[in-house]
Amino acid sequence: MFCALSSWQPLLSFATQRGHTGTIIAGRGAAVRGDSRSAAQRMSGNKSKDYTRRVVIIGHGPVGHILLEHLVEGTEVPLELTVICEEPHLAYNRVAMTSYFQHRSASELAMCSAEWLEEKNVQVIFARATQIQRSSRRVTYEGPLVRGEIEYDELVLATGSSPFVPNVSGLTTDRAPGIFLYRTIEDMEAILARAQQKGVRKAAVIGGGLLGLEAAKALLDLQMKVTVLEAAPTLMSAQLDMTGAELLRKRLMKIGLDIETQVNLQEVLSNASGVRFIRLEKEGQESFLEVDLLIISCGIRPRDELARQCQLELGTRGGVKVDGCLRSSDPHIYAVGEVASYEGGMVYGLWKPGSEQAEVLAGTLGSPSAGLRYHGSDLSTKLKLLGVNVASFGANAEFWQHRIFDCQDGQANWCVRSVLEGNKYRKLVFRRLPSGGRKLVGGILVESVEDYQSLCDVARCGRELWGLETVVMTHGPRANPGQIEDMVYPRDFPAPVLDMAAMPAVRVVLVGYGPVGHVLLQNLVEQRERRMAITVLCEEPHLAYNRVAMTSYFQHRSVCELAMCSPDWLQEKNIQVIFARATSIKRSHKQVTYEGPSGSGEVGYDELVLATGSAPFVPPVPGLASTAGVFLYRTIEDMDAIIARAGSARGTTRRAAVVGGGLLGLEAAKALLDLGLETHAWDAGNITQQVKQGWCH
Structure with a gap:
């Protein structure tokens, strides 16, 4: 017998999977309450749909509120939502903060009301979270009127960021009157009060980025003499090249702002009445700038002190390291917005990435079956700043991170086209392709932004283009999407001429030679855009054969009847087969170690494919x-x-x-x-x- x-079960010899199905839902509860489940149930993560998951969100800024809006729309599992709000205001629009100097009404900026939160069964605790106890899943908080602890099943850090204050002697907001941050409604109120004092006429803003320039314009509207101090060689250096930044500088000086770039702050001097002078150094020369009011707006830092305290893994630039589900190194803690470090690298300080993260996190928490994942955001921005139209767009974040917008034509296979006419400037950067075509990777537009969205879409789609650099320069802002489409994708698409012999061969190693692995090989050898040197590690003593028809083997008992290829076919396609079992992967060296009938050794790869299949x-x-x-x-x-x-x-x-x-x-x-x-x-x-x-x- x-x-x-x-x-069968998936064979994960070379790759492991990490899964989590934590969820959240709307419902109002006490700040601290017990859990009716047993300790064993809590530790096992019982995901019964009848059980309401307790979600605590620390921070009620714009991104935290967008997350709430998604969660209360309806989820797969019941959620009980609690928000710990450190500021005395509910969520408000920080992007429109500068407008506060005109309307001076907090309600104009408000994103929600207490009535809305009550209607949606969202509890708000006005307090500051002081500690996270991961082992017991509790958050300690303390506020003007309340203190205590709250338990959570899932915790979201939406703590945002705080302004960066340079380490300059005398530059502090807690001891010197007249020195301000530019972040909250309370900051705006304090700046207004100072500006209205008798004798306060001269102001300075530290920082020549977007927020710093907005602050400078607000002070200018308050009838003050304003100087912008920037350490970099240009304004908005993270978004604009030298030409675009120079056009912006001229425009700002024309409306009355003084601009000082490449300056180093040495010291801030104050007396009993407040700030008086800033000692500067530029090109080796020392000078003093007289000021009555000083605003610090030169960057932000993620508010990750809670994450540091409870020893979550952080990103290389600070912030909480998160994966595509916005999950931290603790499977029950998430981060979103300016405190989130995507894959340990990028920390986004813009509105759009934060709102995109909030949508994905809402799916992770409330509707996991939707399978939403975050893959990063581009930094494309169109803004109308101080009467100047400026746009910066790219196919992905690499355009800004590696300052591709600074590249010159012909440099490292970049094709750069630019036009400067008066105060109008257009610069587009293309990647040259072996076929002779181009791919648009990004551009800068100043006072010529009408086709910004069309160009942005072309860059993001990643398609091969023919003639785009001509159409955008010829038509300029008059080019509509239809014209661009006709010129970029002609009906008679030119056939690419490839010099395959001149291209370096890409080393592809395939681990496993079952039916799926063979189908992959068939497709690879049909591709002619790149030369490939293909090596197959085959653990079985046979080449790929048809497992679907395996039962027929009991009748014909012929391996040839099941075979999907022959040694002659592999030799014809220049595919090397090693009959051996892959034993380890050295990712740092891009090598696979193997051992078997063909011998033992290592094979290097540029691209590695795991087609190891499954085991019974x-x-x-x-x-x-x-x-x-x-x-x-x-x-x-x-x-x-x-x-x-x-x-x-x-x-x-x-x-x-x-x-x-x-x-x-x-x-x-x-x-x-x-x-x-x-x-x-x-x-x-x-x-x-x-x-x-x-x-x-």
Whole structure:
């Protein structure tokens, strides 16, 4: 008698999977309450749909509120939402903060009301979170009127960022009157109060980025003499090249702002009445700037002190390291917005990335079946600043991170086209392709931004272009999307001329040579855009064969009938096959170690493909895996062993059993029946009982 096992499980010898299905939902509860579940249930992460998941969000800024709006729209599982809000105001629009100097009304900036929160069953605690206790899943908080602890099932850090204050002697907001940050409504109120004092006429802003220039314009509207101090050579250096920044500087000086770039702050001097002078150094020369009011607006830093305190993994630039689900190194803690460091690298300080993250996190928490994942955001921005139209767009964040907008034509396969006419400027950067075409990777537009969205879409789509650099320069702002589409994608698309011999071969290593691996090879050898040197590590002694038709082997018993390729085909396609098992991957060296009949060694790769397939699942039944006559049902060698066992059973009790009643199990049962055996198919419920009764002896 023998037994065949036909169920299977994914083989993860070279890749592991990390999963989490934490969720959240709307419902109002007490600030601190017990959990009706047992400790064992809490630790096991019982995800019953009848159980309401307690979600605590620390921070109620714009991004935190966008997350709330998504969560209260409806989720797959019930959520109980609590927000810990440190500021005395509910969420308000920081992007429009400068407008506060005109309307001076907090309600104009408000993004929600107490009535809305009550209607949506969202509890708000006006306090500052002081500590996260990960082991007990509690947050300690303290505020003007309340202090305590709150338990959570899932915790979201939406703490945002804080202004960066340079380490300059005397530059502090807590001891010197007249020195301000530019972040909150309270900051705006304090700046207004100072500006209205008698004798306060001269102001300075530290920082020549977008927010610093907005602050400078606000002070100018308050009838003050304003100087912008920037350490970099240009204004908005993270978004604009030298030409675009110079056009911006001229425009700002024309409306009355003084601009000082490449300056180093040495000291801020104050007296009892407030700030008086800033000692500067520029090009080796020292000078003093007289000021009555000083605003610090030269960058932000993620507010990650809570994450540091509870020892979450941080990004290289600070912030909480998160994955594509916005999950931190603790599977029950998430981060979103300016405190989130995507994959440990990028920390976004813009509105759009934060809102995109909020949408994904809402799916992660409330509707995990949607499978939303965050893949980063581009930094494309169109703004109308101080009467100047400026746009900066790119296909992805690399355009800004590596300052591709500074590249010159012909440099590192970049094709750069620019036009400067008066105060209008257009600069587009293309990547040259081997085919002779181009890909638009980004650009800068000043006072010529009408087709910004069309160009932005072309850059993001990543398609190969022909003639785009001509159309955008010829038509300029008069080019509409239809004209660009006709010129970029002509009906008679020129056939690319490729010099394959001149291209370096890409080393592709395929681990596993089953049916799927062979289909991949067939597709690879049809691709002619790149030369490839392909190596296959084949653990089985046979080349790829058709496992779907495996049962037919019991009739023809010919390996050739199942074969999907031949050694001649592989040789013709210049594919090297090594009959060996891959034992380890050295990612840092891009090498795979192998061992088998073909020998042992290492093979290097530029691209590595894991096609290792799956292995049969063996139920954990005593004796099932070690008893003679028990077979798997997966390979040609398995088929040969089963046939041999069936033949040796002639003249004895000829009974067979198949563990598994799925498609493959039933095929195995039919094959054994055709071999003349009395065949039984077992489901999972009677395996242990039958083995104990002596079937497998």
